Amino acid sequence: xxxxxxxxxxxxxxxxxxxxxxxxxxxxxxxxxxxxxxxxxxxxxxxxxxxxxxxxxxxxxxxxxxxxxxxxxxxxxxxxxxxxxxxxxxxxxxxxxxxxxxxxxxxxxxxx
Amino acid sequence: xxxxxxxxxxxxxxxxxxxxxxxxxxxxxxxxxxxxxxxxxxxxxxxxxxxxxxxxxxxxxxxxxxxxxxxxxxxxxxxxxxxxxxxxxxxxxxxxxxxxxxxxxxxxxxxxxxxxxxxxxxxxxxxxxxxxxxxxxxxxxxxxxxxxxxxxxxxxxxxxxxxxxxxxxxxxxxxxxxxxxxxxxxxxxxxxxxxxxxxxxxxxxxxxxxxxxxxxxxxxxxxxxxxxxxxxxxxxxxxxxxxxxxxxxxxxxxxxxxxxxxxxxxxxxxxxxxxxxxxxxxxxxxxxxxxxxxxxxxxxxxxxxxxxx
Ligand SMILES: Nc1ncnc2c1ncn2[C@@H]1O[C@H](COP(=O)(O)OP(=O)(O)OP(=O)(O)O)[C@@H](O)[C@H]1O
Ligand SMILES: [Mg+2]
Numbered sequence: 239x240x241x242x243x244x245x246x247x248x249x250x251x252x253x254x255x256x257x258x259x260x261x262x263x264x265x266x267x268x269x270x271x272x273x274x275x276x277x278x279x280x281x282x283x284x285x286x287x288x289x290x291x292x293x294x295x296x297x298x299x300x301x302x303x304x305x306x307x308x309x310x311x312x313x314x315x316x317x318x319x320x321x322x323x324x325x326x327x328x329x330x331x332x333x334x335x336x337x338x339x340x341x342x343x344x345x346x347x348x349x350x
Numbered sequence: 351x352x353x354x355x356x357x358x359x360x361x362x363x364x365x366x367x368x369x370x371x372x373x374x375x376x377x378x379x380x381x382x383x384x385x386x387x388x389x390x391x392x393x394x395x396x397x398x399x400x401x402x403x404x405x406x407x408x409x410x411x412x413x414x415x416x417x418x419x420x421x422x423x424x425x426x427x428x429x430x431x432x433x434x435x436x437x438x439x440x441x442x443x444x445x446x447x448x449x450x451x452x453x454x455x456x457x458x459x460x461x462x463x464x465x466x467x468x469x470x471x472x473x474x475x476x477x478x479x480x481x482x483x484x485x486x487x488x489x490x491x492x493x494x495x496x497x498x499x500x501x502x503x504x505x506x507x508x509x510x511x512x513x514x515x516x517x518x519x520x521x522x523x524x525x526x527x528x529x530x531x532x533x534x535x536x537x538x539x540x541x542x543x544x545x546x547x548x549x550x551x552x553x554x555x556x557x558x559x560x561x562x563x564x565x566x567x568x569x570x571x572x573x574x575x576x577x578x579x580x581x582x583x584x585x586x587x588x589x590x591x592x593x594x595x596x597x598x599x600x601x602x603x604x605x606x607x608x609x610x611x612x613x614x615x616x617x618x619x620x621x622x623x624x625x626x627x628x629x630x631x632x633x634x635x636x637x638x639x640x641x642x643x644x645x646x647x648x649x650x651x652x653x654x655x656x657x658x659x
Contacts, residue, residue: 271618272567273626276560277633281552289621293567296535297621300542300559302552317532325539 248332255328295321309336372447374487375477384435404467411473414438520580528575537579538563557634564627565592586656598646
């Protein structure tokens with residue numbers, strides 16, 4: 239699934255990486271515990287999380303994940319935005335909660 | 351270091367606490383019945399290259415054992431056609447399935463037999479333990495995680511589980527210095543860039559970065575944020591060492607368990623404290639050494655091999 243579709247399906251806005259919206263992800267993983275995310279080793283995965291700490295970017299970076307979808311429309315602090323930009327990670331934000339965003343993407347074919 | 355010394359060392363380290371007889375024994379057991387012929391025991395020993403055959407009744411309960419020396423005696427007396435029952439040893443020294451590794455070791459020390467049958471509560475034979483089984487259990491413990499603490503110098507002398515290379519120099523070095531979590535992960539991000547610049551493949555770089563990150567985060571959330579992250583990356587091998595100044599890990603066995611964590615709720619709200627960091631490191635590294643102890647520094651050394659990809 240293209241990130242542009244993720245954007246559309248979850249009515250998300252793109253905080254970092256507009257130009258990269260054509261990137262594909264084949265899976266998604268939703269969690270607020272970074273070590274759970276780190277246990278997975280599949281680079282073409284979208285991380286869906288309710289957290290907005292710098293560690294969501296670090297975690298995605300270590301795993302070569304291309305993009306993060308922040309749920310619940312939380313404000314993302316500027317240092318986190320900057321970190322996403324310097325590490326080249328696409329940062330999206332939706333008003334949906336994690337459960338709803340995950341459900342919407344799942345029914346549209348983005349598998350776990 | 352002799353085998354006896356290393357057993358002694360490992361015993362002090364408590365590395366065997368999770369090993370019991372049922373996890374050490376071989377379960378592919380060749381047993382005979384009392385009414386079988388001695389000749390059958392001889393054939394079995396020859397074909398399976400075993401030096402002792404346990405004898406069980408119709409309910410699989412252990413009733414005796416027959417060893418090579420008994421066979422030789424029987425051979426000399428021309429009793430190969432007699433029943434096993436007439437030559438077997440009846441007061442068998444055996445182990446219980448839940449006996450500790452300590453008990454197994456002391457059994458080998460006290461009785462100079464090469465093998466011990468293992469039985470369940472009801473006396474049913476479930477396995478055999480030979481000195482080879484004990485040795486492989488020791489080797490497996492060494493390979494999974496090699497842990498030790500201040501007792502090491504006492505017991506292991508000059509033997510070091512850590513790579514000597516770091517004593518002279520490292521290819522990559524980063525000082526971890528973080529109050530709270532704000533910089534946590536910076537060192538691992540730099541390490542990742544360094545490894546990529548060295549031309550290592552995506553997958554080994556990912557494994558090494560994830561593990562370094564878990565260890566770096568641990569320094570930040572469990573050890574006051576002061577420490578170092580170093581790496582040596584040569585010849586298709588990446589060695590990463592993360593060290594801090596304490597307070598140390600009291601029970602390393604426990605800390606390696608999935609889901610075991612001493613993190614506070616505040617840490618959990620920041621996305622850590624699932625108790626998955628060290629298990630992840632074990633999963634993604636090819637070799638892992640953790641040296642720590644209560645009120646000690648913690649050293650975590652991980653090795654990643656490119657040819658394991
Ligand atoms: N460097 C360290 N210093 C002191 N204690 C540590 C250190 N690293 C780990 N520990 C102890 O080991 C436990 C397990 O560590 P592990 O990394 O597996 O889980 P965690 O850090 O609690 O949670 P997670 O890694 O999932 O965020 C920790 O909760 C802590 O008690
Ligand atoms: Mg951890």
